[in-house]
Amino acid sequence: xxxxxxxxxxFLRARLKFRHLQLFLALDEHRNLHxxxxxxxxxxxxxxxxxxxxxxxxxxxxFERHARGIEPNWYGELMxxxxxxxxxxxxxxxxxxxxxxxxxxxxxxxxxxMAPAVELVxxxxxxxxxxxxxxxxxxxxxxxxxxxDRLRQGQLDFAIARIPADADPTPFIYEEIGDEELCFxxxxxxxLAGMDLVTLEDLVGQTWVLQPHGSLLRRLVxxxxxxxxxxxxxxxxxxxxxxxxxAMIDKTDALSVTARALAELYCSTNRFSILKxxxxxxxxxxxxxxxxxxxxxxxxxxxxxxxxxxxxxPAVPDLERSGxxx
Numbered sequence: 172x173x174x175x176x177x178x179x180x181x182f183l184r185a186r187l188k189f190r191h192l193q194l195f196l197a198l199d200e201h202r203n204l205h206x207x208x209x210x211x212x213x214x215x216x217x218x219x220x221x222x223x224x225x226x227x228x229x230x231x232x233x234f235e236r237h238a239r240g241i242e243p244n245w246y247g248e249l250m251x252x253x254x255x256x257x258x259x260x261x262x263x264x265x266x267x268x269x270x271x272x273x274x275x276x277x278x279x280x281x282x283x284x285m286a287p288a289v290e291l292v293x294x295x296x297x298x299x300x301x302x303x304x305x306x307x308x309x310x311x312x313x314x315x316x317x318x319x320d321r322l323r324q325g326q327l328d329f330a331i332a333r334i335p336a337d338a339d340p341t342p343f344i345y346e347e348i349g350d351e352e353l354c355f356x357x358x359x360x361x362x363l364a365g366m367d368l369v370t371l372e373d374l375v376g377q378t379w380v381l382q383p384h385g386s387l388l389r390r391l392v393x394x395x396x397x398x399x400x401x402x403x404x405x406x407x408x409x410x411x412x413x414x415x416x417x418a419m420i421d422k423t424d425a426l427s428v429t430a431r432a433l434a435e436l437y438c439s440t441n442r443f444s445i446l447k448x449x450x451x452x453x454x455x456x457x458x459x460x461x462x463x464x465x466x467x468x469x470x471x472x473x474x475x476x477x478x479x480x481x482x483x484x485p486a487v488p489d490l491e492r493s494g495x496x497x
Contacts, residue, residue: 185228192254194221199251203240252324259325267468278307279470282318282330284457285413286351286430291331295477306470314386322460328471330460347458348482352431355446358420364444371399378406380416380427387454388428
């Protein structure tokens with residue numbers, strides 16, 4: 172029977188090993204004990220005993236065995252998630268140790284939504300690279316739910332994003348930066364491109380390239396049309412890829428909505444046009460998102476400071492000087 176609570180040192184009593192953590196991730200990937208064992212250069216009996224001994228020590232199963240393979244239950248999913256974070260942290264530690272030994276500055280991985288990728292991250296990365304040429308910088312551009320999930324799993328040092336409404340904000344530190352101005356984009360030869368003022372009524376019946384249903388930008392577009400009691404776009408090509416969206420706009424009469432900072436970058440080639448829409452519109456503010464009680468590496472602190480320096484106004488509070496931040 173499942174105990175009321177496990178003791179604080181349960182992992183010592185259960186003899187949790189580094190090999191267990193690797194096995195959890197291998198089982199999550201392969202969902203088959205034989206293939207998972209082979210990926211770790213273990214025999215199937217050895218992997219089965221490793222998992223079985225831990226489950227016996229805990230007093231409850233972590234995985235359900237079926238004829239078609241093996242599936243994690245709720246407890247198994249929890250262990251897989253934490254194993255991924257632990258192994259990610261150990262990988263970062265190894266990278267930093269190697270960098271220190273070689274006289275470099277380690278690596279930093281930041282996630283960002285579209286507008287700050289252009290307005291904040293690019294100038295910050297350029298500034299950091301000039302003073303820290305040995306620092307490896309990885310930039311992940313995606314939607315806020317994806318970025319926040321990767322941050323929670325330890326795959327990002329910090330993010331510039333929004334905390335999704337359905338996410339528990341407790342584990343995060345959030346510093347608001349500002350909203351993300353949007354615009355409608357088309358190819359330069361589109362019939363709407365030459366209009367002095369484009370209204371929402373002019374956009375009814377157009378072909379669109381939009382993010383999938385449920386995404387922030389898709390919901391905003393639908394809300395704009397519904398607020399004026401206009402039919403929402405019906406001819407829609409769905410894609411979460413900015414590259415795919417711009418390629419479709421370039422070759423067809425489709426319209427799309429994107430961050431103005433990104434649109435201005437593309438429009439500098441004169442192949443695309445930003446519609447002169449009747450009013451400014453934007454999505455909810457984004458900000459710096461960090462994990463509570465998660466110290467940042469020296470490289471991550473360096474990049475974070477450069478991003479703060481690129482802000483039009485200082486972010487509050489200054490977490491570098493507080494007791495809970497980097």
